[in-house]
């Protein structure tokens with residue numbers, strides 16, 4: 001029998017106001033129905049925000065180290081249930097088990113890091129310019145946080161957002177992606193089991209327009225954290241700008257790996273296959289452009305095409321699968337549109353570019369790893385985020401040209417350079433316009449305790465992960481305490497000796 005899941009609002013698992021539900025199916029085999037989930041609307045969001053406001057009053061008055069202790073227990077529970085969560089995540093999202101295990105591990109790492117941050121939410125104490133007066137800054141929670149997540153890291157990304165928000169003392173209204181609602185459900189179950197007071201977390205399932213947009217525009221949601229496409233992020237940004245809300249945007253990417261003539265080519269080959277075709281190319285940090293220096297271009301490309309052709313497509317829950325399905329049919333249709341665009345713009349399709357043959361692929365959204373060569377900087381397949389297993393290869397003469405190509409797109413998430421030249425490596429840190437640059441590693445591989453995010457149209461200046469995200473989820477407040485017993489006027493009484 002199909003299981004029906006509910007929202008978690010006002011401390012209870014409850015049906016949506018509409019009474020309607022949507023289906024969650026396995027993208028590797030759409031005959032496999034995982035469950036039905038609430039099609040919520042703005043009434044559900046209103047109830048969730050009202051409850052979160054009550055939760056906030058309790059939580060803000062809970063000492064931060066005690067808040068951190070709850071996150072430590074969340075980390076323990078995620079560790080205990082890692083295999084089960086990974087399996088269910090692959091079932092609803094498609095990426096192979098090795099990757100979903102990594103996704104859960106990132107949540108575990110984020111939980112334990114958050115636990116330690118409960119004892120480190122520091123401000124500064126600095127000297128006052130007056131005698132017998134103290135001056136200091138400290139951090140306060142903000143209020144209700146609206147958390148809107150994408151489908152591709154079903155557990156890790158919600159944890160990046162919610163765990164620091166909670167340690168800082170905020171309450172969360174969480175909308176998981178409608179493509180991966182089951183992982184969102186499991187995460188909330190675990191947070192409650194770990195001892196989070198019920199009204200501190202609200203889970204509202206549903207579509208972006210019906211649930212995401214009302215969360216963003218709700219006057220009592222003080223801070224919004226969004227990860228998703230640049231297009232959706234622009235809409236979220238407009239609303240938050242108009243309403244003067246604090247907002248973190250993490251959006252699209254068009255990430256390049258540069259391989260120089262002096263690189264370790266076998267290492268680069270492993271890196272590009274993992275970067276381009278892991279998660280079926282559905283990562284914000286996916287390697288979607290490969291910039292090859294002319295001396296190694298032909299040789300490297302030949303080996304790459306051979307290896308890409310040998311990648312095993314299939315159900316991510318089956319051993320030996322390298323590449324799972326795309327998330328849904330519309331994603332596959334989008335990839336197919338870009339195959340046509342690439343060809344009509346004059347790029348050479350070297351492999352892939354099609355749905356695989358065979359019965360085992362019949363009921364899933366599979367697409368073959370695809371490589372385009374003779375791609376020119378400026379072509380649409382070189383500029384636009386495709387979000388599928390499509391790699392565009394660009395040939396360059398030297399490092400200057402490679403860096404120019406890397407920087408010539410509107411996105412700026414991650415970049416990668418393979419070289420043995422240490423001077424060039426440090427030039428890349430300085431000159432590549434990205435939030436993250438990897439040397440001798442692919443464009444993916446962020447660790448939970450470092451800031452994560454991009455420049456240009458990938459982000460709006462904030463970072464997730466590491467220590468910086470704690471600043472996003474808290475307000476700096478300054479306290480002055482004058483214990484002199486007299487009126488001391490700053491900038492005036494301490495300069496009385498200065499002639500007019």
Ligand code: NAD
Nearest residue numbers: 149150151176177208212213228229232250251252253284
């Ligand atoms: P998406 O923009 O379609 O959806 C993201 C979330 O926003 C979903 O929960 C969706 O329901 C919600 N949403 C949709 N319309 C909304 C609206 N009008 N108001 C508020 N919320 C709304 O993105 P997706 O397809 O789930 O994810 C893929 C995109 O996410 C890619 O562009 C990828 O690069 C990006 N991404 C970025 C990062 C990063 O850290 N930079 C990480 C992962 C994914």
